[in-house]
Amino acid sequence: MSQVRVRFAPSPTGLLHIGGVRTALFNWLFARQQNGVFVLRIEDTDQSRSTEESIQAIIEGMKWVGLDWDEGPFRQTERMDLYRSHAMQLLAKGQAYWCACKAEELDARRKEAEAKGLSPKYDGRCRDRGITNPTGDAALRFKAPQEGETVVDDLIKGRIVFDNTVQDDLIILRSNGYPTYNFSVVIDDALMNITHVVRGDDHLTNTPRQIPIFQALGFSVPQFGHLPMILGSDKTRLSKRHGATSIMAYKEMGYLPEAMVNYLVRLGWSHGDQELFTRQELIEKFSWKNVQTSPAVFNPEKLLWINAEYIKVSPPAQIAQALRPLLEAAGCTEETRAISTGQLAQLVVLVKERAKTLMEMVDWVRPYLGQVVTFDEEAAKKFLTPAIAPTLGKLLACFEAFPAFSKEQWEEAFKQLVKEEGMKMGQLAQPVRVALTGRTASPGLFEVMEALGRDRTLFRLGQGIERACRA
RNA sequence: GUCCCCAUCGUCUAGCCUGGCCUAGGACAUUGCCCUUUCAAGGCAGUAACACGGGUUCAAAUCCCGUUGGGGACACCA
Numbered sequence: 001m002s003q004v005r006v007r008f009a010p011s012p013t014g015l016l017h018i019g020g021v022r023t024a025l026f027n028w029l030f031a032r033q034q035n036g037v038f039v040l041r042i043e044d045t046d047q048s049r050s051t052e053e054s055i056q057a058i059i060e061g062m063k064w065v066g067l068d069w070d071e072g073p074f075r076q077t078e079r080m081d082l083y084r085s086h087a088m089q090l091l092a093k094g095q096a097y098w099c100a101c102k103a104e105e106l107d108a109r110r111k112e113a114e115a116k117g118l119s120p121k122y123d124g125r126c127r128d129r130g131i132t133n134p135t136g137d138a139a140l141r142f143k144a145p146q147e148g149e150t151v152v153d154d155l156i157k158g159r160i161v162f163d164n165t166v167q168d169d170l171i172i173l174r175s176n177g178y179p180t181y182n183f184s185v186v187i188d189d190a191l192m193n194i195t196h197v198v199r200g201d202d203h204l205t206n207t208p209r210q211i212p213i214f215q216a217l218g219f220s221v222p223q224f225g226h227l228p229m230i231l232g233s234d235k236t237r238l239s240k241r242h243g244a245t246s247i248m249a250y251k252e253m254g255y256l257p258e259a260m261v262n263y264l265v266r267l268g269w270s271h272g273d274q275e276l277f278t279r280q281e282l283i284e285k286f287s288w289k290n291v292q293t294s295p296a297v298f299n300p301e302k303l304l305w306i307n308a309e310y311i312k313v314s315p316p317a318q319i320a321q322a323l324r325p326l327l328e329a330a331g332c333t334e335e336t337r338a339i340s341t342g343q344l345a346q347l348v349v350l351v352k353e354r355a356k357t358l359m360e361m362v363d364w365v366r367p368y369l370g371q372v373v374t375f376d377e378e379a380a381k382k383f384l385t386p387a388i389a390p391t392l393g394k395l396l397a398c399f400e401a402f403p404a405f406s407k408e409q410w411e412e413a414f415k416q417l418v419k420e421e422g423m424k425m426g427q428l429a430q431p432v433r434v435a436l437t438g439r440t441a442s443p444g445l446f447e448v449m450e451a452l453g454r455d456r457t458l459f460r461l462g463q464g465i466e467r468a469c470r471a
Numbered sequence: 472g473u474c475c476c477c478a479u480c481g482u483c484u485a486g487c488c489u490g491g492c493c494u495a496g497g498a499c500a501u502u503g504c505c506c507u508u509u510c511a512a513g514g515c516a517g518u519a520a521c522a523c524g525g526g527u528u529c530a531a532a533u534c535c536c537g538u539u540g541g542g543g544a545c546a547c548c549a
Contacts, residue, residue, distance in 0.1 A: 429508035
């Protein structure tokens, strides 16, 4: 069998959305598993809607999720001669014809047919007119088969039969000379030797339109596979109404690319009960057989859970690196630049179990940057009271007596003091927590002290006592 | 309207092809408990589904037909 060649062919009419990423991902996994080739092709034949920014957004998104392509990015607008010459071939063979109907006329006729409850398909009035010297605004139509059936043996859905009598004579070359989608995909998929065309379910009904074009041109027909759609919580097709759909929006919200990939692949594909996969496992275990046939609702809560799982197990230094720009963007520019990645990684270890996104992590890490603590007013008011000040003072004196920080020693001393004062652990722990972090919630107290170091711990404790006395 | 696809807990899904092991398993979310210096994390337990109706069969979530419901496509968009 020849080498597997698959492609991802987005149209650059907006940002790269998660549905597109999932389609790309399935293609990519299959290519990598089969030692095949993954092609990136930009379908920009609609000059009125395609933009350069969108092309950049697609490339940026693909890179972020780590879906590297082997060939391309090809742009259809750079391949116009190919489409035109093949269209002319069809014309010469009598499998295409010029159509002089005006777009507005066609529109009107379609509406009329619909109003009468008839099929809105082209009535074929130019089919046998034999126009040989078309005026500048004629379009070229493909002579679609009008009888028999077209069978698609779908990789995911199995055998699907379409009745050719409902097929339309599609326009393949617009009056402006640009090819239409259904024609340019066929030419490109054929010329690029694509072996498996895997795309969204919304293309399923395009398949019986495209197969006859492959055949008319004498190309071998690739295998097709149609992925179920991603739906929003209301079970309609996922769109902006449902929240963020652009892949880069998830980056900005603090999601990890590996988490996105893991979530997206599980949306429509499964391997028994397994939820978490390394990329290597995905490549090994992926199979069309286990791709779901029905659409899936996008569930942000599960994505959040997966992201949290990835934050917990990813190398801390890697998280630290990704965190840096977000920290700076959050206004901690100086503190962030002052800290080494190694030190930042230690903070990541400190808080990684409580942050589900990098954005949340920014907030968790903040109290450990800089010398001074920023008090949460409510927390300070509640726990840093004059009543507790003397005990905090004793604790400070006790800690100061230790020349160096030692988690075990300091914890021992802390517990000793709690006992002497006849308090409960929490009665002293909370005020100390507020003194050290400014907040009522934090990692374990002694981990916090370790992260802060002896000097800052003592400094902040002193700060807390001052605040308590003032209150 | 026509054509096509789809249908298991709220959600993602296992099981369906090759009927019995399914009084339907896992995960997210949710509820309760445990752990505990706070917040998490973790552990344990619970609530919760085969859309409906007919067949076929000794036996159906699994096979067949229909109904209903959802989605998609019917452009000189992709």
